[in-house]
Amino acid sequence: MSSDDASDEGSEPHPEIPRNGMPGPSPDERPHPEGRRNAKGIRIDPEAEAEPEHRTAVVSALVEHEPGVLSRVSGLFSRRQFNIESLTVGPTTVEGHARITLVVEETDPGIDQVKKQLAKLKPVIQVGELDDDAVRAELVVLKVRGEEPDKVQAITEMYEGRTLDAGPRTITVQITGDQQKIDDAIDAFRQFGIIEIARTGQTALARGDTPTTPGEEPGHAKDTDEQSDEVKTGTYDD
């Protein structure tokens, strides 16, 4: 078979084809548009520099309380390289449900992705982002040197904390509150020499009668004898 047979109907013969190449104007000879997108794929003014800024968001996810759900959620975040500040988890009033509270530091499109990717996981029931006025709290347990017990006690009271353990060499206290308060308290305790710290990360609920995740319904924990000391649950209209 001759080479001519290769180029019947459809593709015209191109005698000018360079070896290892194709016909047509080269990259510089082609017209190129002025437009540009930023790293997030958003069309922007080509003159202006516009990279999206990071912000902190609190995301709450209602999930089915089943084995593996936490590893699925944390795996999602590490795989997709999301910036997670903290992640807390615990059961809710509905049997079989748990709430995961995440603090993320991302750009707006990033936060949007966090919420959408979370919502895709099968055990995730609802995802919501909390407003700035949400009720948030964090707990820190701090162990400091015990040489100045009175001063430690004074600072603990100032931050409405509690002493959990006091000995001749160490004092351990607990402080709860929002992130700023905890940071300030830790700063204040530094003067005594902090030996160890354990922080929980933030957990949060929406303020007032707004559900924390959209459409979230308060549930009723099973009233069985074993669970008689269970917290009573109500509805938003109570």
Next chain:
Amino acid sequence: MSEHAPPKSDAADDAETDTGVETGAEAVVAALESAGAETLFGVQGGAIMPVYDALYDSDLQHVTMAHEQGAAHAADAYGVVSGEPGVCLATSGPGATNLVTGIADADMDSDAMVALTGQVPSHMVGSDAFQETDTTGVTAPITKHNYFAGDADTVGDTVGEAFALSAEGRPGPTLVDLPKDTTLAETDAEPGPAETPETYSVEEDPDDEQVEAAARAIERAEKPLLLFGGGVVKSDACKEARGFAMEHGIPVATTMPAIGSMPEDHELCLSWAGMHGTGYANMAITHTDCLIAVGTRFDDRLTGGVETFAPEAEVVHVDIDPAEISKNVHADYPVVGDAATAIERLDAEMDRSPQTREWRSQCRAWKDEYPLAYATPDDEPLKPQFVVEAFDEATDDDAVVTTGVGQHQMWAAQFWTYRSPRTWVSSHGLGTMGYGVPAAIGARIAADDDQQVVCFDGDGSFLMTMQEISVAVREDLDITVAVLNNRYIGMVRQWQDAFFDGRQMAADYDWCPEFDKLAEAFGAKGLRVDDYDEVADAVEEALEYDGPAVVDFHIDPAENVYPMVPSGGANGKFALSEDQL
């Protein structure tokens, strides 16, 4: 006992209850049957034996593969061609880990697939028992969802749910890990109908306001371009998508997974865009003012650098997965919903078509300026593109093509004219060498009897899974494998020449065995071609052979794939030869 209780059983009733479920393994098989599975691909082993034992009495077709990776790829390709989830099976430990590549491949390409893996008995889980692997842990990031089935009474429903979930909304692979005590345990729990879980809700019907806004944007566009993604094929929306393009005179580019969604010989079709896509598709993407993307995730092999992607375009993005909206490229007009439904709604909402006469002639001009072409001098070694064209001419329009990964894959995509969806079966997102042969097996079983199946493979890719030829021989599957043998892992050599000063480290494959003889050793037909004038006869002989045939085409080892958008580059700046990179 109530009045409505059945009468005391006699012999006939006993026979009937015998057909019911008695063990967890039987529940698994019953669930597959009632979900509509027909064919399973797998390999036996200790922890999965109870399930295989239950298959003994079932009408489900089981195809034993030579390697579990082959089982996963075959199931994947079976799903792509048939439109139903493919099913693969493996034992615990190495069986399960051998499936991993195929599961990851299906995940990246959003292919519906169900993987069933055996597991050590529950009480031994976590003890590093013989052939134990944390399969749900290993596969969590590469499955749509996976299950550890610890209860014989619910295992059937779990398998049904896995089957339904894999196909629902945006498809993807699901996995059920089956500890041996679950499958051996007695149960009479018949699985119910296969249903997706309540927490997985899909919005099929897009929002009115979204549709309206998108329709207005399309109407006023001067240079609109449709970009069909794999989602168009997966949601069987090709008819609606083509109709929309033709009715409104809008040119169409596709992504690689969407090859065949638009007939490539139609005047509006610009073929596929991206790294090795056509120059004209990439020019159209660069200059469009309104990109209507349907069912695509804007992979970087398509977009190049996002900064320069469709820089002038407002983007309408139709997708069933809300998480794809504005993930890589910001959508000015998001439309969340099923592709077919969304396109029909957009069409109904449009009061007029955009004025595209000039734009269409511009696209035609680009087609003339940048044709896919190659030189075929008589005194040079055989060109691979010529082989692809020869097969295309010798086969019917609905022939199915599968491929490995590398240069041959690109030539198979470029130089074959695809006209129908589900005729192009390839590994896109993961780019898995070795996909071609097992995929041809899965495709062959799913395709109609009169559809031909041709696998274009590279010498490197073929080496990775060619043991599956033995399966094609045993099952007497009529497939043709065309090895485009350049004695290199060619795509790597091409990059080394272009970006690593020609230092061809570990790219040389001149140590490959003679594939025609290997094929014969497996019991298949083996042919070898070195020159242009042998091509036509070999193609005919291989296609006519009733059973698996392997043709080892010794092609020009120096041939490279162009056009090429260098990674992270601008689509409109594709190189036409190495000196332009």
